Every structure is written in structure tokens, then in C-alpha cells.
Amino acid sequence: MNTDQIIQLAYLGLLGAAIVGSYIFANKSNLGKVAQQAAIWGMIFVGVIAAAGLWGDISRDIAPRQSIAGSEIVLPRANDGHYYVTLDVNGTDVDFVVDTGASQVVLTQDDARRIGFAPDDLRYLGIARTANGQVRTAAVKLDQVTLGPYTDTGLRATVNEGQMDMSLLGMTYLGLYDSISITDGKFILSR
Known part of the structure; x- marks a missing residue:
């Protein structure tokens, strides 16, 4: 990873932290609901990453064979x-x-x-x-x-x-x- 990529990653991390922090601050009275929504979005994100990573295996298994x-x-x-x-x-x-x-x-x-x-x-x-x-x-x-x-x-x-x-x-x-x-x-x- 070169210096530009590290700077971009740090910038995106800070930006993400600012967005998450402002959302939590704006909804501090409903922290239970915020945690529930965060868990749902986290599971969706993990599911999408897993499907993308396994797509080659999945498509090979359902594709017609010799x-x-x-x-x-x-x-x-x-x-x-x-x-x-x-x-x-x-x-x-x-x-x-x-x-x-x-x-x-x-x-x-x-x-x-x-x-x-x-x-x-x-x-x-x-x-x-x-x-x-x-x-x-x-x-x-x-x-x-x-x-x-x-x-x-x-x-x-x-x-x-x-x-x-x-x-x-x-x-x-x-x-x-x-x-x-x-x-x-x-x-x-x-x-």
C-alpha cells in the first residue's frame, strides 16, 4: 500500500467516523434502535461481501458442465x-x-x-x-x-x-x- 492509498484510507475512515458519530448524536434518545439498525446493515454488508467473494464458485456450480x-x-x-x-x-x-x-x-x-x-x-x-x-x-x-x-x-x-x-x-x-x-x-x- 503506497502513501496515497494510506491517506485516502485515513480520510475515508475519518469521514465514516464523523457520519456515524453525527447519526448516533442525533439519535441519542433511541440508542437501542440505532444499535438494531446498525446490526442489520452490518449483516447486509457481510452478506454482500460473502456473495461477491463466492460468486465464482457459485456460478461454476450452477453453470452447465461438460x-x-x-x-x-x-x-x-x-x-x-x-x-x-x-x-x-x-x-x-x-x-x-x-x-x-x-x-x-x-x-x-x-x-x-x-x-x-x-x-x-x-x-x-x-x-x-x-x-x-x-x-x-x-x-x-x-x-x-x-x-x-x-x-x-x-x-x-x-x-x-x-x-x-x-x-x-x-x-x-x-x-x-x-x-x-x-x-x-x-x-x-x-x-
């Missing part, structure tokens, strides 16, 4: 327009954003760590050109990747040395399917 229909894997389009999928990689669930523009499967450093790679020990010899510029990448091999009834072994992937919000499911994986289509807001993979 499903299996016969030999097809169906991924619904998310509210942000992307398609997301969870794969079992080396025994660990990893969330991916489907990226047909990515030539490879690209792992974040956190996901790489979770599935058993030590990102600090990898050799970043490759270069990827992204919308954010060039980043170094390290080649890895995924022992086992499972999506629904389909398990693939020895899949090549890369670990991105730069910052990424989520791992990318690119064409080295998507190309294993016989058919890829987008219909009625659904991304459909079939073998």
Missing part, C-alpha cells in the same frame, strides 16, 4: 463465450479453456506443478508467440490424459514460463478426435 452423449463429448459455451473442459491429467483434474488457435496443449506453471512437474527445474528452450508477446516454454510429456471414456498416453504439451490465467487445450489434443464441431452454443468432440 457431458458425454454416446461417443460425443459436449462442452457448453460459458457466459464469457469460451468453452471450458476438465481433463484428468496424470491422475489430477485440470481445467482448460479450449483454444483451437493454440497449436499445443499449454499448461500454467501451477497446473504443471499440480500434475507432478517442477516448473523451476524445467528447461525453457522453446519460444511461443502470444498476444502478449513472446514467452519461453518447456516441453513436457503427459503420461495419461482422460476425458470421459477416452484415455490418451504420451501426449506432448508445453509449460508456459509466463503468466496465464488457465491452461489451454490446443490442437495437439483436439486433433486426436475424428470430428470437432460447434453447434447451438455447444463444442462437440467425437471419435
